[in-house]
Amino acid sequence: MTWETVIGLETHVELATKTKIFCACTTRFGGDPNTHCCPVCTGMPGTLPVLNKKVLEFAVKAGLALNCEITRYSKFDRKNYFYPDLPKAYQISQLYLPIARDGAVSIRTAAGDKTIRIHELHMEEDAGKLVHDPWIDQTRADYNRCGVPLIEIVTEPDFRTADEVTAYLEKLKETLQYLGVSDCKMQEGSLRCDVNLSVRPMGSGELGTRTEMKNLNSFKAIARAIDYEARRQIELIEEDRRVVQETRRWDENKDATYAMRSKENAQDYRYFPEPDIPPIELSEEYLDGLRAAQPELAEAKRARYQAEYGLPEYDSRMITSDCVLARFFEDLTALGAPPKQGANWIMGEVLGALSARGMEPKDMKLTPATLARLITLVGEGTLNRNTAVKVFEAVFDTDGDVDAYVKAHGLEQVNDDGLVRETAAKVLEANPQSAADYRGGKEKAFGFLVGQVMRELKGRANPQSVNRILKELLTQ
Amino acid sequence: MELTKLTALELGAAIKKGEVSVKEAAQAALDAVAAQNKELNAFITVTSERALNRAEKLQAGVKDAESPLYGVPMAIKDNICTRGVKTSCASKILGDFAPPYDASVVERLADMGAVSLGKLNMDEFAMGSTSETSFYGPVRNPWDLERAPGGSSGGAAAAVSAGLGWYAIGSDTGGSIRQPASYCGVTGMKPTYGTVSRYGLIAYASSLDQIGPLCRDAADCAAILDVLQGRDPKDGTSLDGQYGNLLGSLTGDVQGFKIGLPVDCYGDGLDGEVRASVLAAADVLRARGAEVVELSFPVMEYVVPAYYIIAAAEASSNLSRFDGVKYGWRAEGYESLDGLYRKTRTQGFGSEVKRRILLGTFVLSSGYYDAYYRKALQIKAVVKDAFDKAFHQCDMLLTPVAPATAPKLGESLSNPLQMYLSDVYTVPVNLAGLPGLSMPCGFDSKGLPIGAQLIGPHFGEGRLLNAAHAFQLDTDYHKRTPKGGDPA
Numbered sequence: 001m002t003w004e005t006v007i008g009l010e011t012h013v014e015l016a017t018k019t020k021i022f023c024a025c026t027t028r029f030g031g032d033p034n035t036h037c038c039p040v041c042t043g044m045p046g047t048l049p050v051l052n053k054k055v056l057e058f059a060v061k062a063g064l065a066l067n068c069e070i071t072r073y074s075k076f077d078r079k080n081y082f083y084p085d086l087p088k089a090y091q092i093s094q095l096y097l098p099i100a101r102d103g104a105v106s107i108r109t110a111a112g113d114k115t116i117r118i119h120e121l122h123m124e125e126d127a128g129k130l131v132h133d134p135w136i137d138q139t140r141a142d143y144n145r146c147g148v149p150l151i152e153i154v155t156e157p158d159f160r161t162a163d164e165v166t167a168y169l170e171k172l173k174e175t176l177q178y179l180g181v182s183d184c185k186m187q188e189g190s191l192r193c194d195v196n197l198s199v200r201p202m203g204s205g206e207l208g209t210r211t212e213m214k215n216l217n218s219f220k221a222i223a224r225a226i227d228y229e230a231r232r233q234i235e236l237i238e239e240d241r242r243v244v245q246e247t248r249r250w251d252e253n254k255d256a257t258y259a260m261r262s263k264e265n266a267q268d269y270r271y272f273p274e275p276d277i278p279p280i281e282l283s284e285e286y287l288d289g290l291r292a293a294q295p296e297l298a299e300a301k302r303a304r305y306q307a308e309y310g311l312p313e314y315d316s317r318m319i320t321s322d323c324v325l326a327r328f329f330e331d332l333t334a335l336g337a338p339p340k341q342g343a344n345w346i347m348g349e350v351l352g353a354l355s356a357r358g359m360e361p362k363d364m365k366l367t368p369a370t371l372a373r374l375i376t377l378v379g380e381g382t383l384n385r386n387t388a389v390k391v392f393e394a395v396f397d398t399d400g401d402v403d404a405y406v407k408a409h410g411l412e413q414v415n416d417d418g419l420v421r422e423t424a425a426k427v428l429e430a431n432p433q434s435a436a437d438y439r440g441g442k443e444k445a446f447g448f449l450v451g452q453v454m455r456e457l458k459g460r461a462n463p464q465s466v467n468r469i470l471k472e473l474l475t476q
Numbered sequence: 477m478e479l480t481k482l483t484a485l486e487l488g489a490a491i492k493k494g495e496v497s498v499k500e501a502a503q504a505a506l507d508a509v510a511a512q513n514k515e516l517n518a519f520i521t522v523t524s525e526r527a528l529n530r531a532e533k534l535q536a537g538v539k540d541a542e543s544p545l546y547g548v549p550m551a552i553k554d555n556i557c558t559r560g561v562k563t564s565c566a567s568k569i570l571g572d573f574a575p576p577y578d579a580s581v582v583e584r585l586a587d588m589g590a591v592s593l594g595k596l597n598m599d600e601f602a603m604g605s606t607s608e609t610s611f612y613g614p615v616r617n618p619w620d621l622e623r624a625p626g627g628s629s630g631g632a633a634a635a636v637s638a639g640l641g642w643y644a645i646g647s648d649t650g651g652s653i654r655q656p657a658s659y660c661g662v663t664g665m666k667p668t669y670g671t672v673s674r675y676g677l678i679a680y681a682s683s684l685d686q687i688g689p690l691c692r693d694a695a696d697c698a699a700i701l702d703v704l705q706g707r708d709p710k711d712g713t714s715l716d717g718q719y720g721n722l723l724g725s726l727t728g729d730v731q732g733f734k735i736g737l738p739v740d741c742y743g744d745g746l747d748g749e750v751r752a753s754v755l756a757a758a759d760v761l762r763a764r765g766a767e768v769v770e771l772s773f774p775v776m777e778y779v780v781p782a783y784y785i786i787a788a789a790e791a792s793s794n795l796s797r798f799d800g801v802k803y804g805w806r807a808e809g810y811e812s813l814d815g816l817y818r819k820t821r822t823q824g825f826g827s828e829v830k831r832r833i834l835l836g837t838f839v840l841s842s843g844y845y846d847a848y849y850r851k852a853l854q855i856k857a858v859v860k861d862a863f864d865k866a867f868h869q870c871d872m873l874l875t876p877v878a879p880a881t882a883p884k885l886g887e888s889l890s891n892p893l894q895m896y897l898s899d900v901y902t903v904p905v906n907l908a909g910l911p912g913l914s915m916p917c918g919f920d921s922k923g924l925p926i927g928a929q930l931i932g933p934h935f936g937e938g939r940l941l942n943a944a945h946a947f948q949l950d951t952d953y954h955k956r957t958p959k960g961g962d963p964a
Contacts, residue, residue, distance in 0.1 A: 039577050043797050045570070045678040046557045046579060050712045080793050080840075082817055089796030141801070270840035272789060272849060275683035277712050 002202040005230040006210075007159035007195060011172060012150050013182045014126065014190035015058045020147035021125050022049030022092070027149070029188050033131070033142035041147030043088030048276050051076075055149040056099070056280060058181040059123045060290055062151055063100025065175050065297060066118050072282050074099045076123070076274035081267050084141050085128040093152075095271045098122035099280070105175075107167040116168050117156040124150050157196065157207065162223040169193065169219060174298045178323045186218055193222060198243070199233045208233070209243040213257055215250045225250040229257050301326055309339035318347050324361035325350070331368035337375045345371060349389060353396050365399045373402045382406070384413050387459055414461045417469065420453070423461075424470050427452045438474055446470070479504040480639030481957060484548045484696040487642055491538060491547040498538065498547035502531035502591050505549040509593060509640045515621060518631040518640055520554050520612050521562050522594040531591050544723070545699050546589035551641045553632050554595040555602055556687065557676035558582055565678050566610035567600045569798045569824030571805035579676020580708045581645060581687050588703045593641050597631030600826045601795065602652055602680040604628050605895050606888045609828040614885055617659060618958035619924055623882040626656030632690045633660035637958060643691045643700055647677055649684045650783050651877070651902025654914035657690050658877035658927020661916045663944065663954060664690040665697045668934050669909030671717035672701075673708030679794040681787035684906040693954045694915065694944035698722035701937060719938045728946040731765035733939065736870030738773035741901055747880040753918030753926040754876045757947060761874075764946050771869050775855075775862045776900060782855035783903035784896055785839050785848050792836025798824065831892065860908045867933040872940060875901050877914045877927035905931055913940045916953035925953070
């Protein structure tokens with residue numbers, strides 16, 4: 001029998017607001033334990049949550065970008081459970097009236113295009129962290145993360161392959177980053193994904209019993225866990241055993257999932273409306289304002305780059321893979337850099353320099369103005385491409401002054417044909433054998449001679465001039 | 477001048493005129509506390525030194541003081557957070573918890589120039605109608621030490637009644653200000669939900685809880701509400717009452733006021749002497765020019781169950797944070813996390829609190845939510861509608877506060893259901909989020925105070941206080957003090 005895997009995702013995304021969802025504490029990652037908290041986010045007796053308006057704005061923006069219906073009258077609810085990382089013993093979340101519902105995201109995989117339906121998007125607060133210290137056999141609570149705003153995005157069970165899941169998550173990440181509502185860093189936990197998976201005979205209209213997988217810390221882990229879990233479920237069914245509805249934990253090191261808790265032991269969260277936060281009523285004006293302020297997203301940019309700048313699709317994809325790069329590219333173009341040249345610099349030197357340093361585009365100091373100047377100098381013939389790359393390396397880390405560097409190091413391109421001719425003649429005199437080899441038909445020798453001339457001129461010569469003049473002299 | 481028999485405004489005026497120093501006032505109150513608290517058990521914590529130091533500091537500001545209550549000593553119910561001062565909710569589980577923050581009302585009172593004498597005893601977590609469920613022992617009624625002062629703000633009502641401070645700040649979730657005010661012969665007010673910030677009030681049932689004053693008379697209540705009310709950025713449910721200067725608007729003129737007597741509140745189960753006293757109060761107001769009309773209020777049989785479902789549900793969630801992990805008291809000898817929770821909560825909460833947590837957990841459980849909690853919310857909406865209809869026919873309602881006067885200590889706890897039912901006149905006000913006032917309107921044959929309740933529409937505090945003020949201009953029940961005290 002052939003089997004079909006059916007997958008739905010629940011993705012938690014930390015919002016990039018400066019302050020927490022219900023208090024004014026910073027949302028910054030890390031920090032010494034219990035230094036980013038206050039009586040409100042640690043749920044001290046008598047304190048009350050007050051909704052951060054920015055969280056609402058970010059959630060609505062995300063909902064709009066995921067083509068959701070925005071709930072005009074929305075509420076918070078309490079999800080009750082005991083755990084030491086949850087100091088109020090309830091999480092403020094949204095069950096009955098989430099902020100956004102019924103969205104859709106289009107994805108592209110090798111198998112083609114597909115639409116993934118979004119069931120809902122809701123706001124909630126994050127919990128703290130427990131750190132076990134094996135040396136003293138104690139568990140300590142760090143409440144810094146308590147109250148960091150999250151949105152949870154729940155899809156319909158529309159995925160059939162790990163490829164589709166990866167494509168969706170990449171699209172989601174890209175969209176939320178473009179909106180500026182989250183940095184979506186999986187390694188810092190600002191994007192976390194639970195996978196609900198079941199299998200059924202191909203062609204069946206019914207859903208099988210599903211399991212939920214947690215602790216998936218990378219796209220790679222997600223793909224591997226999907227393959228593992230689908231195989232495990234198929235084997236169970238083929239052996240006439242039954243899939244138990246349960247939560248399973250992915251173990252990265254063992255490449256396997258393990259049961260955490262079954263439905264029989266499932267908690268009853270006793271959801272009820274949060275009485276401390278008034279219902280949220282959104283006006284059409286508010287929504288219109290946010291709609292009008294939505295930024296251009298990656299997909300639209302890709303299409304525009306191809307149509308407006310004539311960039312190849314590959315280049316458009318590379319540049320829009322990160323919203324900071326896209327903005328950098330647009331600024332560069334606005335400063336007069338020819339789009340294709342700008343794209344080449346970004347895809348080559350900029351991405352190369354970032355990757356060599358293990359940096360993210362958003363951490364880059366180099367400004368579009370500096371790179372634009374460099375491109376202008378190459379265009380004017382003041383620098384040759386190779387020298388320009390050296391200057392780029394020199395100014396990249398500090399966004400240094402290109403002109404000052406060129407001047408200080410005497411790097412202007414030698415466009416004086418007389419000097420090139422004089423130098424070339426000297427080189428030929430000093431390397432008669434190579435000259436003879438070239439004349440005898442050995443093309444390789446020419447490259448050596450060009451190299452020698454360039455070396456004499458400290459690399460500053462215009463390579464086209466060197467080629468032309470050397471050939472003239474050799475054929476004389 | 478017998479200081480402790482003055483009203484808060486009278487003492488404030490005497491302080492302003494320089495007839496009494498702030499410290500003398502504080503000392504007089506502390507002396508009264510020292511003399512009587514042992515038998516009344518109205519205070520859990522007395523902050524004598526803090527009070528005297530503060531009084532001394534405040535003296536310099538008397539001349540420039542704006543508030544008519546500047547320098548007047550008062551006390552605060554022990555479920556309202558006071559920075560650095562033990563705030564126990566009368567529960568073992570909070571141990572010696574001293575919050576690192578003040579409740580917003582405490583900040584407002586401090587800015588106004590109040591002197592706090594300490595923290596007042598109450599039912600544990602404000603759950604109870606007699607102030608007997610306190611971990612720190614029962615409060616006694618100053619009018620009869622064998623009787624309960626009512627609850628849950630029993631310490632507050634007993635203190636104000638006995639002269640241990642000139643006013644008190646309490647909280648009211650289902651009658652916890654109005655009912656003890658009634659049992660102890662003082663005037664208490666539960667304001668419109670949201671008009672006084674709840675920030676720093678340790679929650680019992682968040683959608684019903686409201687902070688308010690317990691005082692010697694309506695004018696004092698007005699002056700204190702002028703300080704307490706107003707939107708607070710720390711409480712998302714808080715509103716500006718927009719009723720302006722309540723004290724300044726007390727004219728005592730009730731000419732043309734239409735006062736409704738809901739016949740459903742005067743039927744079976746109401747003590748005859750209480751009924752007679754409350755109806756007599758209607759006559760006093762009629763004599764001052766108010767019109768009194770009878771009307772029907774056909775929801776009374778639903779209000780107590782709806783209240784206990786909603787309050788218990790919210791309480792079960794609000795009290796979950798007391799788990800022994802972060803603050804307060806922790807049980808010893810546990811072997812697992814679950815063990816820590818179970819032992820701490822089993823030993824740390826009293827039986828009434830546990831009863832309500834269990835009830836609340838049950839009504840929110842999967843499979844029961846619709847049958848209980850959702851239905852209770854529907855009743856809440858029906859009660860609101862009933863009030864809306866009533867306020868189309870009148871300006872305010874006059875009802876008893878409680879079916880009878882103060883019960884003997886120990887009588888109520890043996891029959892919790894009976895105790896719950898005695899909240900019938902006060903809980904609808906909380907369900908609808910309305911303002912309610914309790915004022916002394918007589919004494920029964922045992923010499924115990926009887927209270928009348930005035931209920932107004934949202935933001936109707938002004939008219940309730942005015943009616944109470946009018947009543948108090950013509951009566952002296954509010955001036956009588958326990959232990960055979962004569963009118964001041």
